[in-house]
Amino acid sequence: MCGIVGYIGPRPMGEILLPGLARLEYRGYDSAGLALHQGDKLTVSKRAGRIADLAEQLADLDTGGHLGIGHTRWATHGAPNGTNAHPHTDCTGDVAAVHNGIIENWAELKRELIGRGHEFTSDTDTEVVGHLIEEMADVPLDEAVRRVMQSAQGALALAVIRRSDPEMIVAARRHSPLVVGRGEGEMFVASDIPAFLEHTRNMIVIDDDRVVAITADGATITNLEGEEIPAVERTIEWDLDAAEKGGYESFMLKEIHEQPQAIADTLRGRIDESGRVRLHELELDDRLLRAIDKVFVIACGTSYHAAMMAKYAIERWTRIPVEIDIASEFRYRDPVVDPRTLVIGISQSGETLDTLAAVRYAAAQGATLLGVTNVVDSALARESDAVLYTRAGPEIGVAATKTFTTQLVAMQLLGLYLAQVRASMDPGAIEYHIRQLNELPVAVSQVVGSSDEIKKMTERWADVRDFFFLGRSGDFPVAMEGALKLKEIAYVRAEGFAAGEMKHGPIALIEDGVVVIGVATDTHVKAKTLSNMAEMAARGGEMVILREEGDDGTDFADHVITLPEGPDLICTVTAVVPLQLLAYHVANAKGLDVDKPRNLAKTVTVE
Ligand code: AGP
Secondary structure (H helix, E strand, O other): OOEEEEEEOOOOHHHHHHHHHHOOHHHOOOEEEEEEEOOOOEEEEEEEOOHHHHHHHHOOOOOOOOEEEEEEEOOOOOOOOOOOOOOEEOOOOOEEEEEEEEEOOHHHHHHHHHHOOOOOOOOOOOOHHHHHHHOOOOOOHHHHHHHHHHHOOEEEEEEEEEOOOOOOEEEEEEOOOOEEEEOOOOEEEEOOHHHOOOOOOEEEEOOOOEEEEEEOOEEEEEEOOOOEEOOOEEEOOOOHHHHHOOOOOOHHHHHHHOHHHHHHHHHOOOEOOOOOEOOHHHOOOHHHHHHOOEEEEEEOHHHHHHHHHHHHHHHHHHOOOEEEEEHHHHOOOOOOOOOOEEEEEEEOOOOOHHHHHHHHHHHHOOOEEEEEEOOOOOHHHHHOOEEEEOOOOOOOOOOOOHHHHHHHHHHHHHHHHHHHHHOOOOHHHHHHHHHHHHHHHHHHHHHHOOHHHHHHHHHHHOOOOEEEEEEOOOHHHHHHHHHHHHHHHHOOOEEEEEHHHHHHOHHHHOOOOEEEEEEEOOOOOHHHHHHHHHHHHOOOOEEEEEEEOOOOOOOOOOEEEEEOOOOOOHHHHHHHHHHHHHHHHHHHHOOOOOOOOOOOOOOOOOO
């Protein structure tokens, strides 16, 4: 997720683009840049770091002119450095483009362009845009962008300027957001409203597969065939804070609602036309993957719950023994690691010191290291032999939400990929699970829509001090994550437990006033979970059951949360969402700051 901004009008670029980008830093902040049309040339300034660093670099430069575009980056392709920062230009420097999204066929387009003599300077997918437009120097810029949109596959929100078009910005959108702001004698284009809200409240939303030609006098929208589409203008009622949160009360709630898109982005380009998983980005030799005879999955906190789910997935689909370890424990138990061991470190930040220390220890024992992280070029990414990125975009809320569900999806993609390479799973079963993964964004959207129902259920729990979250098999990691969410944002004592374990002691704690939340979706064991829950209902606990549509046997429950029907491990993902919302609403009802919970940091860089 990145932020793009464009402006055309009488005011100096520096006064508009830099503040506009600063308002979009929640979308990405590893590098930034501007391209300004300054009469006879385009001036491009960009660097690694935040907007403030770019502003410092520009302090002594002329940021005048009346046409420009800018970008603040969250790297998905290519390290977060000055070379890969946007804008990207063509060979001549006469075309500049900024992009938010993922061009899935960028490698093929780049090979073809290099074959036609183009020279590239970055490792990004975006750079192909300028070179494609360079080849259409005699084509009107809006038509050139339409042709780019026809040849590029994937998610694109673009803004493009060209030296020979001093009065026009052309923008385009597919899957990634784009809005146009209309001022008096000036126009704005951006990924999101906060970029220009202080200048105008007149907004034109751009739909998918639309190209918009923007001059100081207005915007002309066309489809990819060049047919004009009427612009629908709205007035923005939000204040700036609300706009940065997309109208949600908090970044956490916004990020919970972003999960369908984050999951779709994590899947994008990783499943080929024949329905097989394609993880060439791992660059791990198939022979090595076939020779692996043990896997460790190591992580902390929420990421450890993803490791728990990964164990079920990888063992079930590949029959490779998988051990999971809390990172801070791993290296003190003298684990058995050797060159045929694959060690997977999961860390959304890629900077958690416990996890880094553990994987460094394993690598020193000769293991192959695979990092699963949300941050390109993070320490974990840099130190791993291979990296599988989640594509959740920046997560501002301290409590992990979208980064967790995208970890679950990434680990299932990895498990299926290993099963493909090792031929350890029926191809039909692989294709079936992949089809279900492709349906996951829709399923998660349905569950996210149940927020009001969850809120109503939690209204009576403001004073409840004891929660148990229970599950078996694939539901067990979900229960653990639900308990952690409630602890960390609502400051309520909550325990995650294997449902079958309650009868071995903890059931003594069940009495009136204790809330027990049971996750019962895993086909193999959900009946047992329900019978464990019925035992506790008889002892006075308030029972909440998460179950799939069509399931029954929950008459004893005080509340039932129904999930879309789906195969095991798919429901593991959808079942997380109600528990995120449950914790959110309990915390919100207590008036707590869900984005910045007490005592916690987003990244724990101490041991
Ligand atoms: C998640 O809600 C917590 N804030 C915390 O447990 C977190 O998952 C843990 O610190 C690991 O972080 P990482 O994924 O960045 O390594």
